[in-house]
Amino acid sequence: MGSFLFMLPVLVLHAGAWPDLGQSKQRAQKCVRCCSPMGPPAAVPAPSSRMSNYPSWVMPRLQPTIDITILKGEKGESGEKGQSGVSGKEGMPGERGYRGRKGQKGQIGLPGNSCKHVYEAFSVGRKKVLHSSDYFQDVTFDTEFVNLYKHFNMFTGRFSCYVAGIYFFNLNVHTWNFKETYLHLMRNDQEAAILYTQPSDRSIMQSQSLMLDLEEGDEVWVRMFKRERENAIYSEENDIYITFNGHLIKSAED
Numbered sequence: 001m002g003s004f005l006f007m008l009p010v011l012v013l014h015a016g017a018w019p020d021l022g023q024s025k026q027r028a029q030k031c032v033r034c035c036s037p038m039g040p041p042a043a044v045p046a047p048s049s050r051m052s053n054y055p056s057w058v059m060p061r062l063q064p065t066i067d068i069t070i071l072k073g074e075k076g077e078s079g080e081k082g083q084s085g086v087s088g089k090e091g092m093p094g095e096r097g098y099r100g101r102k103g104q105k106g107q108i109g110l111p112g113n114s115c116k117h118v119y120e121a122f123s124v125g126r127k128k129v130l131h132s133s134d135y136f137q138d139v140t141f142d143t144e145f146v147n148l149y150k151h152f153n154m155f156t157g158r159f160s161c162y163v164a165g166i167y168f169f170n171l172n173v174h175t176w177n178f179k180e181t182y183l184h185l186m187r188n189d190q191e192a193a194i195l196y197t198q199p200s201d202r203s204i205m206q207s208q209s210l211m212l213d214l215e216e217g218d219e220v221w222v223r224m225f226k227r228e229r230e231n232a233i234y235s236e237e238n239d240i241y242i243t244f245n246g247h248l249i250k251s252a253e254d
Contacts, residue, residue: 118163120248122152125240129176132224132231139183139222139233143240152246158221161214165251170209171195171222173233174241177203180229186221187212203234205241211249220246 125143140157152159161167173195175181181197185208195208212220222244224231235241 118165118248118251118253119148120151120161120163120165120167121146121148121246122159123147123243123245124152124154125244126242127235127237127240129235130224130233130242132226135226137224137226139224139242139244141242141244145243156221157244158219159246161216161218161220163248163251164214164216165254166211166213166249167220167246168209168211168249169220169246170207170244172205172207172241172243174205174235175200175203176232176234177201179232180227181206181233182225182227182231183208183233184223184225185210186219186223187214188219191223192220199229 123145124141124147125145126139126141127143130137130139138157141154144152144154147154149162151162169185171183171185173181173183175197178199178201180199181195183195184191185193185195192212193208193210195206197204197206212218214220224233233242
C-alpha cells in the first residue's frame, strides 16, 4: 500500500508534464463527422495542416549522402601525347625588360697578325731631248730619283707591278717650239691617258696625272705617238724637264 501511494504522485506529475498527451488520446477516441449523409465528402485537410499542430508527428526528411571515396576507382595510366595544335597569332611585343647583370670578363683571344705596310714608289727623269722617229716610240729615262725595290726598269722605261692595288702616276714634260707634243700613258698595251700640246711659238711645261687599279704583273710606261707633224719633247743636260713618277696608295690586301 505504501509503494502504491509513492508511485501515484509520480504518474500525476508525468501527466502534467505532457498536457497534450491526454487530449490527443481523447481526440483520437472521439469520432468526427467529415461529410453529410446527402452531400459529397468534405475535403480532407492536407497532412501537413493536420500535423502542424503536432510537432511530434512530423515525418523526418531523409537526405541520403554518398561517400564518393567508395565509388572512386584507381588512377588510370597516362594516355599518349596528342598532336600539337595550330599556332596562334603573334602577340604584341612586351615591354623591355630590366637590364641584366654585367657578365664575366672573357678569355684573352689569339694574337692577331702584325700590321704590315707595303710600299711601292719610283721617280725618274730624262735629260736628253727626244724626237719621234717611228709611229710609236717608247720613252726611256736616264736619271733615277727614287726606285724602291728596283721595280722600275731604267732600260725599258717600264714600271712592273709586284703589289696589286691602287697607284698614282704623274708625267711632266717640256714642249718644243713649233713642234707637236703627243704622248700616251700606257697600261700594258692600252692607252690609259694622253698628254697633248699643239705646236706654238712658245715652249711650256705640260703635265698629266691619273690613278690606276693595277694587278700583279701589270706594266705602266710612256709612249710617244707620231702623226703628220713632227713630235718632240725638250730637255737639257744640266736641267731635267721630263719626269715620270708613281707610288702605291692602297694595296689590295688592305
